[in-house]
Amino acid sequence: AYYTALSRSATAAGTVILxxxxxxxxTGRASGALRQExxxxxLLDEISKLHYESKLHKSVVGxxxxxxxxxY
Structure with missing residues (x-):
């Protein structure tokens, strides 16, 4: 929720935290689960790109x- 709220502002100077x-x-590290996600x-982005470009090996299915x- 913090990221979504802060990402809406164009600049740090234009951000007001109430x-x-x-x-x-x-500022802390992401959890292991989030890093895995x-x-x-x-990987899914790369697979999608290769599939779109018809470069994905035919054995990659699921x-x-x-x-x-x-x-993959």
């Missing part, structure tokens, strides 16, 4: 994201 918040939420999304990533 109430306090936990600074660790936006980002890795999976990067009806779920984990199966697709594993096949």
């Amino acid at each position: 109430q306090g918040f936990d600074v660790k939420k936006i 980002f890795r999976d999304l990067e 009806d779920r994201r984990n199966a697709l990533i594993h096949a």
Whole structure:
């Protein structure tokens, strides 16, 4: 929620924060689960790009994201 709210502003100078918040939420490390999610999304993005360009090997198939990533 913090990221969504802060990403709406064009500049830091144009951002007004009306109430306090936990600074660790936006400056701390991402959890392991979140980092894994980002890795999976990067792989799925690459798979989608290759599929769109008709460069994805025919053996890369799957009806779920984990199966697709594993096949890749």
